[in-house]
Amino acid sequence: MILQLVIKKARAEPAQFIFVIIAIASVIALVLVLEGFRQGIYQQIRQIIMSRGADVIVAQAGVSNMVASRSILPQLSRQAVERIDGVVEAHPMTSLPAIYDKGGRQTPVFVLVYDTLGGPAELEAGRQLAQNREIVIDRSLAVIYELLPGDDFVLNDFSFTVVGISKDTAAFFTPFAFTNYDDLIDLYFESDIVGDLSTLPLLSFLLVEIEAGRDASRIAAEIDKRVPEVDAYLPDAIAANDVAMSRSMLGQVFQLMIVIAYLIGVLVIGLIMFSSVQKRKYELAVFKAIGFSFSRLAQSVIAESLLLTLLALPLAAVFAYVLSLLIQEAAPVYLILTTEDGPMIRTLIASLVFSILGSLMSFRMIARLEPVLALRG
């Protein structure tokens, strides 16, 4: 019956029906974008760690994070790790936060300095590092500053040449860049901070490559046991730690914004159902006159709002996807994942709940409808 009613309304007033669906879809799309934003932050963090290509990641003892965290390993720890059975090679990597400043605009950049492993996994343009004074930058930096392979890139007064533009290499609202060790040392020299090279932070992490068929978690445990100045993690575990930290930093803000978006959803559905009931008040009065109870009519209003919400969901997914593309175009450092299963299901359930809550707004009107109104209509 409700489906028939909705179809009848859609045929009778197609423009209004479309408007209603657009209104509901817009609110759900907003929730999906916020959920996708949160999901994107976690995904970027995970991705930047997982795509370094390590089987095991070694950090300074007591350091259990990788992105945005400072780890300084003793230089001899590399040899100690490489002596462990099953380790093929421990590839060095250093992270260096810096501020890129061009044309009055500043952007924080995490520079990953690598040697044989840990460079950008995928390039959108250009090539990997081949010589000194070269740098590969994340596409967000390239878009914001209109940089192309061959352009200059000055960081901390040290001049690089952009040779590649990497994909999926931003996390924590910050783009990454990649360079090699020779350049890092040159950068330290130019900054006049080198006295004793052994005191410089040249080694942040070791990206450990293990023999095929060996159990990475066992090797990580062995490294922990035999090299006390380091902690070894599976990439999954260190990524989970970084995600957990970003949750503790940003979780509450996103939760508050999503709650506000749901409140908007309740109000929009409420408005729609209120208008729908008001328009059909003579019809509903007839139902009351022939003996339909309040609860039966209320159920029909709830069913109608649920049906409208379900019809709006596919459009909401499209809206959210288009919005995410627009946002990522305007602010390429962000990743907005609007089509992930978890947030989709969560939003679907929440949307159905807010459509029920929204339909409650019209209950008072239904309760106060006089059956005698049917005669006036």
Place this chain on the structure above:
Amino acid sequence: MIRWSIRSIGSEGTVLLASCTGVAFAFLLVMFFEAVFNGESERITAYPTQVNADVWVMQKGVSNMHMAVSQLWDWKEDRIRSIEGVADTESILYMNAVIDVGDREWFAYIVGLDERADFSAPWAMHSGKRLPERGEMVIPETLARLTGLQTGDNIAIADRRFTIIGLSEGTFSMANSIVFVSKVDLADIMSATGSVSYVMVRAASGVSPIELAQRILNQVDKVNALPQKKFINNDHHLARQMGVEIIAMMSIIGSLLAIVIVAFTVHMFILRRKRELAILKALGYRNRHVYMSVLLQALLLTLGGLALSFAFALVLFPMISLLVPAVSLKWTLASLLKTTIAAFLVAALAALWPARQVVRVDPLAVFHG
């Protein structure tokens, strides 16, 4: 016509309230998003603002503190102190790190202080000691409240454990709380013996910070020296820039939502008042008069929503800051103005579709009953 517009919109109290509240929440979402960025930008600059030095000296090529790394030889501080016009200097070591707080990890800025630090030390204390010695740490009081930590408890940075000896005020931030340890401890963690991160300089009376910064640049090799104001501005600017595009996009999304809500409400008003509109047209009112009434209704709804959103923000933002201390919200005049301008645009755009319907109203409809 104006009276009719106001009376007709006012006659449906529930719809009006629900619509205004919907619009208000759409604006509130945008204001909340911007307030979070503003609040965090302010907290990010809390340390340099409160330290109140005249000039900041750092590694060449570095010009701020937030997310930056700076390293200078410690003898350069002695060199700076000997420059004419320098009244006093203090230096800190500084790094960002994840601190292990019980079952949670928190991103923090670690500041390593000299044992006789004065203006570089925490500027306001809630309780406990202000200056940490070896193995000791001062943490923000808000962080202690959020994590249940107390003076005497332990916190780890890397593999070192520190005992909390004081709780500071005004040093908490969602993105980077400020934690104070001794410079010796931090030098060990950073393997940075013999170096400092920033030198903070106080000028002798009558010496301008700009002039002093220039003197330092001229006399000390390979450093950057900035007057305090410029240094803080750089940090503030950087933090704001990190959020500028996303705030703009959220503003557009919020405004689009407000447009949909206002347009829908006005559209429903018009549908319900088709006969009245037909009478008005039959009485000789022209389309432009009816357009104006639609625009006025959209404007009233939007301004009602805007006023409600300001009222909600006035009540909710301080409440959120109290209930969720991790979130700092700051409302600025600029964001108020931006939201108000957006509201007028919302009203104008929301009136477009209902206005189209008005044109289609046939004056003869009045006779159809």
